[in-house]
Amino acid sequence: MSMFGRGSAAPSGNVNPERIEMAIQELDMVTDIFNRIVSTCHAKCISTRYAEGDLTKGESVCIDRCVAKFFEANKKVGERLQNVGANAGGGGGGAGSGGVLGF
């Protein structure tokens, strides 16, 4: 992807732009999911009274479970979508080496 590599100065030779691009896409996907978990589990676990700056015991435990549960939910939905078939333009099936739907 030419968005970042500037012909000059860049270590040229054998950079495969397709691979770089796919890696960026995977990176964006993982970042997107991470941000969604941060936001979702914040809403589920963190009291908005903000009486103190530390996580309470209850909040900490809740976060751990929330992240685990989110991963499990994500996996179940991924399996479901793969069963339903790639009815969103075949995008599902071609998701790299299948690694993305299961994160």
Next chain:
Amino acid sequence: MSMFGRGSAAPSGNVNPERIEMAIQELDMVTDIFNRIVSTCHAKCISTRYAEGDLTKGESVCIDRCVAKFFEANKKVGERLQNVGANAGGGGGGAGSGGVLGF
């Protein structure tokens, strides 16, 4: 737009980058609006009890009306903004061949 075309292999010759770029912008705009309709009409029409996986009759009818109403609302706002004049930096007036504000 050089973001996607990689010099090598790309069918060069007479690609007009301005046209490609404008097409991408229109595509992004349409996608953005589509996503907003999906989200807005989901909030308006879909019960969050999730007792079943199919759309109920009522939900289906609601979706149809919600999409139609969103388009009408979008059109009215577009007309209003064009009347008000391009008071947001002239961006409004130059919106392609006028096709974007009315979708």
Next chain:
Amino acid sequence: MSMFGRGSAAPSGNVNPERIEMAIQELDMVTDIFNRIVSTCHAKCISTRYAEGDLTKGESVCIDRCVAKFFEANKKVGERLQNVGANAGGGGGGAGSGGVLGF
């Protein structure tokens, strides 16, 4: 950043891509914060009854205070983050010439 400059026609010679890129990043940052203030202060100040198209006196005053308070809150958080240290990958420390955290 090659995302925008198209080799042809662009005024070449001595454009420093690093500087352009940093300027774009700063621009995106300022735009992002502006959009967040618009959205946050709208939620805080604007009545959603929409009985009229003008800002009421109360809404106008509220907007002015909301923007000022948001800036102050932003500044306090920036100072706090710089004290905590760049525990998010050193990103904080390297934020240009320090201008970004204080906007």
Next chain:
Amino acid sequence: MDFSGFNAAEQTQMTRIIEKKQMQDFMRMYSNLVERCFTSCCNDFTSKALSTKEEQCMMNCADKFLKHSERVGARFAEQNAEIMNNQQK
């Protein structure tokens, strides 16, 4: 959208771009779906495992969201076609 004025090289490039964007849109739709359904369905954090009830809710929510998106897509296409028609008159 109408790319009929594009020459062959431009159409080839647009096709590639559109494919790339569809992939990204699918990914965003997917994680948006998971987030949305999780928010609606999972409210018990006394355990880290999905309960049967939560899992059922997730599945229904996912199915419904896909059907919802599809239906919105169909109506959206109709409305767009209508606008295109009116513009050409």
Next chain:
Amino acid sequence: MDFSGFNAAEQTQMTRIIEKKQMQDFMRMYSNLVERCFTSCCNDFTSKALSTKEEQCMMNCADKFLKHSERVGARFAEQNAEIMNNQQK
């Protein structure tokens, strides 16, 4: 923001970039406005047509949103100018 250290070529490029971004920002602001006002104003889906009341609400909401954004923009510019000033002292 301060591009005074930029040479002519860089300023030309930045101007082009900023124009492009303004266009995109305007588009996003526009669809954000429609979404926001639709969410507040349209709650009756027994009909697919906008009622007079809904349309009036949409117009007021759009007008108010634009005025709100403008006012925020003015205050935002003042605050930024103040910060710039303080940094130079």
Next chain:
Amino acid sequence: MDFSGFNAAEQTQMTRIIEKKQMQDFMRMYSNLVERCFTSCCNDFTSKALSTKEEQCMMNCADKFLKHSERVGARFAEQNAEIMNNQQK
């Protein structure tokens, strides 16, 4: 993520890209934090100055948000590692 199949040139490029993205992510996290905490903590607009109570709330909210993000990050990494492990078996 696993870039072990990348050659040196590709790894160099990815490193540069990742650094750039980390910077952007940090910025977005930061303004997201401010927005979120402001929304929770500031509700009195009879004055334009932050009250002591509001400021304390902002500080606690910011601290807590950072600790929350860190903890989510740690759990996230563990879960990812587990998935990677299972895929290799």
